Amino acid sequence: MLRALGLGDLLTAVPALRALRRARPDDELVLAAPAPLEPLVSLLDAVDVLLPTPGLGALRHGVGAPFRPDLAVNLHGSGPQSIADLLTTRPGRLITHRHPDFPRLDGPAWKDDLHEVERWGVLLACHGIPVDPEELWLPPPSEPSPAPGAVVIHPGAAFPARRWPPERFAAVARALAHDVTRTVETDGREAGARPVIVTGDEAERPLATEVAERAGLGREAVFVGQDLAGLAALVADAALVVCGDTGVGHLATAFGTPSVLLFGPTPPDLWGPPTTRPQHVVLWSGTVGDPHAPTPDPGLLRLTVPAVLEAARTLLVGGVPCRTNTAGLPPDQEGPTGKTGSRSVSSARAMSD
Incomplete structure (x- = not known):
């Protein structure tokens, strides 16, 4: 295989x-x-x-x-x-x-x-082998999480077209970290019960560090360069994952971890989580572009910080936001919803060889 x-x-x-x-x-x-x-x-x-x-x-x-x-x-x-x-x-x-x-x-x-x-x-x-598309789950890893119950912010993606701006990720991280502090002050829960963590691979260290610094988080909030076992343990035991259309989002789906997924040039109908799983919320402007472009996709840039925060906070308190393809847009700018009737060939991932 x-x-x-x-x-x-x-x-x-x-x-x-x-x-x-x-x-x-x-x-x-x-x-x-x-x-x-x-x-x-x-x-x-x-x-x-x-x-x-x-x-x-x-x-x-x-x-x-x-x-x-x-x-x-x-x-x-x-x-x-x-x-x-x-x-x-x-x-x-x-x-x-x-x-x-x-x-x-x-x-x-x-x-x-x-x-x-x-x-x-x-x-x-076609060869007589039936597939159940819901069998995406993985059992949790035996390795303990380095930050149990964390809110995981993953700002990276393979191509710039799928990277939401770092200052917006930082604004989300800052607000969610403030929510934790405010909760501790009001109900006396132990500080650090829900740390906000910024992740990335070694090549994404500057990006992760920038997001953490902009968010006012300490150096200990940057989890970069750990192996996949450590990342899997972190995501499996996280309270929430916020990321773009990237592998970490699929990892959240596999472990059933609540997630807010920011889609840009590629429709979630092609790479998103199952629509039957309300703990995974997809934000998408409804427009299709080039997933390999050297700059952030215009549709991705239409997603707003308030929309991401609203979805994240709802999931963190145990609610289920409505899955929508136009979340994050002003009412007069909402694009098409549901499946796109047609799309440019460039929106397909590089799976043809």
Whole structure:
């Protein structure tokens, strides 16, 4: 099973992985994926072995499969590179989407307008393997959280188009930290019962530090560079996650942690959490853009700090805000709601290879 991509990509493939486990209960299931994902792969009841695979081409030029699989499954993309990678393992059978470079291989046509979870369900269903799209959950990690009950602010994203401005994240963090202080003063709860934490990977250290400093948080509020096991433990035991359209949001979905998710150029209909889970609130302006653009998406910039705070505070007191695609916009600027009838090709994530 090839899925040599990132955190969110792994988590959206979990229902398909579980379906394959049920379909082949006696087989050894090997997942070709990046080695840093191992802490999450180990939580899955669907994978026996992780074959460290940093990306496309690794199976052909370096990693290589140590065996000839009876079945290979392309959960990576549309091809052609992912298909070529799997063919080098000389599988007995290959499940993949149809591609003109490989006319002898049958499969469904690749469709850009499917939700990422649904995409792999359609692929496997064509081969008689039913997928339950609700099986996104992961069991909580055994590692304790470094900040139990925290409000987690994750300002980063893979591309600038999906990054809400740091000063806005800081305003949200400052307000939520003030809420905690005010609660302690009024009802006597122990200070620090709900710390506000800013997270990021090592490359995002300057961004996380900027957000924390703007919010008036101490250096201890910056959690950067920890491994995925530590991040998973933090999110699994968090009171709330506030982030953009990124892997940490999918992690909150997997653990059932309440979350406020800020979507920009990519519709949540393609990468958002299930609409059946009200603890995950999506804010989206209703416009579609280029998810790989070098500047924040205009639609993302239409989301306001008050709207994010309203959703966050409602979740923190145990309420369930209405899921909406236009939250955060002035009434006279609200865009279209629900599924978009059409969208630009550029709004699709780079899943075709």
